[in-house]
Every structure is written in C-alpha cells, then in structure tokens.
Amino acid sequence: MIDLKDIFYEFSSRNALELIRKISGFHRAKGSLEYSKARGIIQNYLKNSTLLTFPMDKTYNTWQSPPSWNLNGGFLKYQNGKYIVSDLSLTPISAIFLSDKTDGVEKLEVFDVGKGETEEDYKNFEPGNAVLADGNPTLVYHYAIEKFNARCVLSYHMKAQDKSIGRTPNLLPDTINYTSFPSFKNKYAYGYALSYDQFQELREKLKKEKVYIEAFLDADQGTNTLEVLQENIGKDTDQPAIILTAHLCHPKPGANDNASGSALLSEVMRVLEKFQNHLNRKIIGLWVAEMYGTAAYLTTEFPKNAYVINLDMVGEDQFKTGSTLKLTPSPWAIPSFLGELLYVNLEYPAFRLSFERYSGGSDHYMFSDPNLGIPAVSLTNWPDRYYHSSDDTVDNCSKNTLDWIGKAVLKTIYDLDNMSQEVSAQVKGKIINNHFKLANVQSKLITNYVNYMTYLKLQQLSKYGDVEEELIEFFKEKIDFNLIPSQKRKIRKNIGPISDSWYNIEDIKWMNQIREKVPNFRDFLDVFLNVFELGFSKEEAILIAKAELGIEEDLKAEVEHYLQRLKEEKLIEM
Template identity: 40%
Template sequence: MPVRVRQAEPAQHPPAPPVHQRPRRQGVPQGRLPGIRLLPRVRRPRPRAPRHGLHGPARARTAQSSNWREVTLREDLLREFCPQNALELERDLALLHRSKGGQGFVDAIARLQEFVGIGTVRHYPCGTACQGYVVPRPWNLKGGFLRLSTGEWLVPDLRMAPIGGIFLSGASHGTERLRVVDVGAGTEDTEYTQPVDGCAVLATGKPPVVYREAVAKHGARCVITEFMPAQDARIGRTPEEMPDTVNYTSFGSESQGEGFGFNVSHRTFKHLQDMVGKEVIEVDAFFDIDAGTGDLQVLETHVGTPGARKPILLLAHLCHPRPGANDNASGATLLAELVRVLQSVPLEQEVIALWMPEFYGTIAWFADQKPDLACAINIDMVGEDQTKTGSTLEVTATPWSLPSFIADLMAVNLTTHDFRLTLTGFTWGSDHAILNDASVHVPALSLTQWPDRYYHSSDDTPDKSSVQSFEWIGRGVLDTLADLITGIPDERAAVVAARIREQGLTDSVRYSDPLIRDWVARRTRAALLALQETTDTPVVRAELAAAGTTSPMPEFQPRVPAIGPIEEVWMTPDDLQWNDRLIRDFPCWYHLKAEVVNFIQLGVEREDALKLATAEFDAPAAAVHAARHYLDLLIAKGYLLP
C-alpha cells in the first residue's frame, strides 16, 4: 500500500483555456539561448575552520570539514538554481515536434547542447530488436491534411498542427479519396461487418489495436480517431468536457507504414459519425513522412569527478509531439538546468545526465554502455501547475524485488504544505522501469505529476506549467543529490529510516502469509542497510536493530537472455492482441508481469514469485492466471529459462 505524504482531492477546473501559441524563431544566436537570462552567481564567503592546536583532535577536524563541505555544497547548488531557466527553455522545446528519428528531436538536442554544453550524442539503430524491445522505425512527419471531399477541413495542415498525425503512420499515395466507414471501437474482428479494404475507418479504440485489425488484417488505408488515453472525470479529462482537444496517439512499434491515420477532436469525430450514419461520406487524405535521421539519438553529459563511488544517473525522455510541454519538455528542461547548476560546483561523485527517446533510447544506451550505477532519478512530467492540471506529484518507489531508500529520501526532501505529493509503490510508465529490472539492478525513482488534464494533447502547452513547480521539484532533486554525495543530515536520515521501518510494519500487519511477511522483513532490512551505507548514524542503527535479523536479499540469477524487461520482441500479432486486452482489463498488468520475472531472476520459485507479485500489486485472480500463461509463453519462445 502506498505511503501517502499528503492526500488531497484533485482540484476542480474551469474549461481548458485557449492553446498558448508562441511565434517560431528563425534562428538561435550561438552561445546563448534566446529568452533566458542567467542570473549572476553570488558566493557567500565560506566559513573558515576553527583552528585546533597541533595536538588537537584530528577526528573533530575531519568531521567538521565534512560538515562544512556538505553545507556549502548544498547552499551553492540551491543558490545557483534558477527555475525560470527551465520554464523558458520548455517554451522553446514545445515548438518542436520531437518524434523518434525526426528532425524536431535533433533540433531539441541542439537546443539543450546550447544550454548545457556539447556533451556526447550517441546514435542507435531504429526498426530493429534491441534486447526485449522492438525499436520502431525512424519517423519524420513532413506534412499532410484531411478534408471532406466537399472541401471542409477536418485536420489542418500537419506542418502547422503535427499532433493531428498518428505517430508511425505510413505515407499516402499522393492525395487519396477514401470512403469513410464507422467500425465502432474497431478493436475486434466482429466489428468489421462491412468491407473496409481501401477505406478510411472511424474508430474509438486504442489506435495500435485498431491498426492491427483495420489496416493489417482488413486492408483499410486510413484510421480516424478521437482516442483519449487516461480519461479522468475527477479533473475534467473527458472528450465531452474537452471537445476541441486533439490527442496524441501512435500505432504500434511493429507497424511498417501500410496505412496512415489522423487524430481529430471529439467535436469533429462526432460530426463525421453523424454524417456517415446518414449518407456515403468520402474524404481526401494526404500524409507525407520520411525516415528523418534514420536512427535514435541520445544526449549524454557527465558532471563531477569519477572515482571509487558509482555514478548517479539523472534522465528525462525528450520525445513526444508538439507541444508536449509538461510531457516531457518540462522534465528535459529541468534536467538541463540541474546539469548547469551541477557544472558550477566541484562534485566528489560523478553524475551522468541522459536525454533520450522514452524506453527505446534508454534500453539501447544501457545495452551499449553497460554502466555500473549507484542509483537513478527519472524526471518525467514535473512542470505542471497543479491548479490547472489537477495533478499530484508522485514519487514512485522501487519494486519489492529491489529495495532502496532513495524514494523515501526524495519524498522527505519534497514534503511541503504548498503542493500535492504522494509516495507510491512501484508502477511502470517510464524509463525507471528499465533501471529497476532485476537484470539492470539500478534503484531508480521516478518523479511524475499525475494525473494531468492535458496529458498527451494539443493543450499540453507551457501555460499549463508553473515556475513554482519547477522550483519545488528542482530544489528537491538538488537536496537529494547533496544528501547522496556528501551524506544525509542526521535528522533527515532519522526521518527516512523511520518511514522505511513504518512501511515494513504496515505491510507485515497487512499480510498473514509467512512467505510475504518474510519478504517484507527482508526488503525493509535491505533498504535500511543501503541507507546505513550512505549515512551511518545511531538512529539508523537503532532502526536496523528494531527491524530484526533476516536472511539477506537473494543474488541475481540470470534466467532471461536480455537486459531489461521482456517486451514485444517475442510477440506475434495474436500475442499483441492478447497483451493489449490484459492492459485494458487489469491496470496492474504491466507491473505484475515484469515483477514476476524479476522475482524468478532472484531465485524465487515460480508460484512463490506469483504470490509475491500478487501481494505487491493487489492483483486479481484473473490477472495472476494470465501471468502464469505469460511465463509459459516466455519459456516456450526461449525468453525465460525453465
């Protein structure tokens, strides 16, 4: 059960304001990003160490020196930090259509390099398998439109509003005139009661599933959708309450461009449905794409001094369509400002920063670089103005299979009465899932404002962001980095240790099964031991003693021939359909199937692994049954050793 730092009902909101637009700049002067004023750095005089006599206590001198180093580093980092820089840079990135392999993604990397320095750009292939993933083909949108054959515009020029084009669409054969057929959800074969070969289909279902049914199986040329993911009536996120919003969608990574598609607003979709129900309707559709750069690009920057201690990784995905302000220009630009701040002070531990295409760039980089990391902080959707978006900042903890204290530490550093915040158990959703996989074994937390009324939509614009959110979260990350690099202050370490043991006690009372209670005790002790390695204080030692003696966490035993989670690399079209139904029916499915494999790779027997993962995510019996079948499929296809 998640430990909630602060609970609050989502805010009520007025109708979405008009989309913020900002004129595109024609050029960027070298050496300076327009619109950003870097504040001059002001240093306070460092306190001088009190002098001890020649025979004075050397230990006291060393302890005081360490304390000064911790205080001055923290003060210097927080003094240098300018959250307005992140917001201004977000406004620039929100002008770019940042598709994987697209020119907008390359331009976004260039903007970041102008701000933080050159760094290293690594290139990885698209359209191929990488570990457990199928990396989609490179995709660069050049233009397109959708009109009724009578001339009425349905989707404007995609050069002006690129979010109207479904990601991974293929190119049309010039302008195609297509009859429109309403197929309902369009996700089941039984819905195709009339021929759609060579037609455009109206479909309300999830576009990757619609693509497999309508285009791949039944020969449709075009998909027209209003699909809105993650609907939430509590914050006014429904098609009916946002009738003119256009949502971002994508076809599956296995698609090869056999068809194309358009995202339209709810109002436009209902207009089309009404017409199709009365008469034969035709549209003129044009879609122009190419392979862009032909690869995935990852920007990597190193700060601090490499040494005996493992580096800390900070990462933020850079992809998503224009505008994509909070998701995830906000994370990318906050990371850029954090790197600028870290570059201004001497660090005794190396920090690596990574900007990449979500999931695919991360797994490609790990498979290539094979870094040995201390921990990681994933920064994804952090700029939200909580009053406008209805969001709450979620600090996502590591899974039961990889105990750590870092999420508790971050939550303590972010706790305030001015913003909504909750510490959650492990969930999937972003790149931290790859790091927390048993085969990678890097404790990774994620910072994500969720839910968000404007998520994946044309309304995710910089006016929905807040400089106060950037300041709050940025200072929390800097505080946490200072703790990890120079040591956690005693009082803070005591709070973190108490939180870890309190959660262990809560879970121990909640479960009666001896297997689960034993694992809870083991992960509680493992998290406290990791905390002790960073800050060994009497309070931490006392909490460890109170936690009792347990068996240590088991060692990793590789059972999967890949690094990271096993995703769609093994799936046939039927497997993909089966997996999509499980995602729809069970919100815990992604977490459950990954964590079961994690436990198995820690030497836990299959049924015990299922029992532990079921307890961790409160999975229903039907989902557990599906997880058993999933393990059978992995074994049959050679992706899990029996």
C-alpha cells in the same frame, strides 16, 4: 564542502520554464528531424554533453526500435468542402504517428466502423477506403489495415479518461489526442487523429449521406537514428554514480510530457556543472527516446554501481491539470532508501505528493533487473487532464512546480554526501512508516521479506547518515534467512525488463483482456520476473509480486502462459 544555499541560488526555474517553451515547439517523433532540433536546444545549453547514436533498425535488449518517422506536412478535408485538418505542419499531432506518405492527394470514401475492434464492425466496409473508428488504435490497425485493407484511419481515442479531473471527451471537445499505429506496423497505412467535435460531426454526416475525403500526408524516415544525449560531470570514485534520466520524445507540444523533464534535467545539470569540482561522485544526465533510447544506452559502458532518478511530467501546474506528484520507488527486488530520501526532500504542503507502489511506464523501469542491481526511482505528475494531447502546452506548466522538484532533486544529490542528522532521522522514520504499511501478519513469507527490505534500507542509509545499530539489529533479528534465497537465478537473456516488441495480435488481446480486471498486470509480470530471478520459487514469486502491487486475483495460469510465450520467443532460458 558545498553550501546548499549556493546551489539553490544558482538554480533557476525560470530557465527550465523557458526551455520547456522552446522544446515544446518541436514535434519530437523518434528519428525525426525535429527531435534532433530539440536535442540541439539542450546540447547548446550544456557545456560538456556528447551525442550517442544508435541505428533504429536494430533490437536493443529485446527492445525492437520503432520505425523512424518524420512528418513534413499535409491536410485533410471533405471532398469539395471545408478542411478538417488544414495544415499538419502547424498541428502535427493530428497525424497518426507512423503514417505512410499518401500517393499525392487521395480521394476516399469514409465508412463508420464503430470501435473497429472486431470483424463484425467491418461488415459494410469496402476495401481501399477510409474508416472512422473510436476503438483501441492497435486493434483498429489490425482489423482495418491488416485484415480489411483500408488505406486510411480517422481516429478518436482518449486514453486515461477521468471525470474527477475533467478529462472526458465532452469536457475537452476540441482536444486532439496523441495517436499512433503500432510499432510492429508492416502494411501501408496513414491516418488522422480528430478532435471529439470533428469525429462526431463526421459520424453524424455518415448517418445521412455518403462522405468522401481528400487526404494528403507527407512523411519520410527522417534520421533513422535513436539519439541519446549524455553529459558526464564529477569524478569516478567508490561512491555510487547518479544517473538522471528524462525522455525527450513525444508529439508537439508535449510540454509536461516530457519537455518538462528534459528541461528540468538540463537546468539541474547546468547547476551541477558549476559545482562539479566539489562533487564526490560521477553524475550522468541522459536525454533519451523513451524506453528505446535507454535500452540502447544499456548496451554501452555504464556505471553498474549507481542510483537512478527519472524525471517524467514534472512541470504540471497541479491546480490546472488535476495532478499529484507520484514518487515511484525502486522495486522490492532492488530495495533502496533512495525513494524515502527523495520523498523527504519533496514534502511541502503547497503541493500534492504521494509515495506509490512500484510501476513501470517510463525510463526508470529500464533499470528494473535484480541482476543489474541499480535502484531507480521516478517522479511523475499523474493523472493529468491534458495528457498526450494538443492541450499539453507550456501555459499548463508551473514555475513553482519546477522550483519545488528541481531543488528537491539537487538536495537529494547533496544529501548523499552531506546528510544531516535531521535528514537521516526523517528518512529513517519514512522507511519505518513504509515498513508497517507493507508488513502482512497473515503471510510469513511477505512479512519476512518486508523485514528483510527494511533491514537492507536502514543498513544502506547508515553509510550516509546516523542510524542506530540497535535499530538495524532489531529488524535483522526478525528475519528468517532460511526464507531468503542465497543465490540468484538468471533466466532472461537481456539486461533490464523484457519488452513487448515480440507481441503478436493474440498476445495484445490476451494482455488487454486481463488488464480489464487487473490494470497493473503488465507491471505484475515484470515484478514477478524480478522476484523469481532473486531465487524464490515460482509460487513464492507470484505471492510477493501480488503483495508488492496490491493484487488479489489468482494469476498462476496467466504466469504459466506468459513464461511459455517467453520460451517460445526464445527470450528466457529455464
């Protein structure tokens, strides 16, 4: 039997922090040479990892890989004037992702199109020039590039603004925000992401006079390969495998998002290598291009009896970034005690921690499929003052945070083979506490399903720790099994969630419009499909999905529209 203190002695948060420092020095666009170099840092750190490669011109489980993109360098300056961006090889985040190569140094006039999200914004624009816009980059691309034939976009767009943590343009005037053209981009375009100060300076100049720029950008296709680094340790047994995931992609620096997850996973796997002869299960580490790499991995042979823990933005100095560690549990369609176990191991008064409703947005979400049946949880510090920006640097990471989360993950793995009575009692208490938060006396359907989930969680927990049979029976007796479908249905043609790769511009506008009223509408659609595939009726699935995500709005018409679009795109069979 492994002694937990020996595992903790072996673990080094300093190692993880130094790995973040190395990885964050690379501009890790999907398919880029620097992504491969960052992957090489991790591969050299581990003993037995293997590289899986997937062509980027293919679709994996409905996820059409984005174009492979590799930035070599470039600049942006006022014509016969000062530099706006002096060297893209030093500040690559200033190039809009998926930008094309310029035809040498291009000289263009700049037109201020406001947000750039409607045709009216372009009434004074002259085709073949550059636009200055602060709207949604996908909509700006559609109008500026596709409809009005601009060549260049000069953008300022800060997502997830939050005054409570100091994340606003005025408070971060020199920050450059990660900006990308849409993955469905099919027309020539290049662009630059500007800081708020740079953007405002340009806008003020344009009020007084015509402005011309000189732009040079060098980019190519890079490797045209999705790289997934995999390490398998332990042994095949009848116990569920543990899959630990972290995405490696994102712009330089991307220290917390997500060099931190990749680095911490590397250190966790290094520690487990030392003790692998004592492991009673297979443990798999996966370093992926976010979502797309996991979608590709799911086309290979992988354990169907497994648990997943995803590490995404796990290095934050919470004092500096304003973050709270959010634990996202497995969705209701795949009930599991794993979230409660991990939460118990994370409870510590020196850090902010929250047990959340289910949400997607990272690689745990790729396992969200009741026909797959793999519970997947995720850890993410959110919100983050420096999210997706040039300020997401290693000095905003914390060795203490890495130590806290790394040891909690290791202890969770340890507990699955060596659970003490104290831990099982704490997990049991957390399951019951969550039960009473979720039970809805006004809805027999919801209360019954919550009783069913609690029963399943306690039953699962009893395989690892002490759970009174009377307690399991107590919740079982509260279940009306006539309200629980006895047979699942399969309507999606893929494994995992259905991507949005098929969206056209009208779908994007539709989605954005609804998300203004229901911010987690995208998650709702995934949860609805999960519950519907459990065998519930359409109406029941809508009610359960709304309860799971805390949504009150009537979404029946939106569900019908979404299902119709999925049928039109031949993504489901009903």
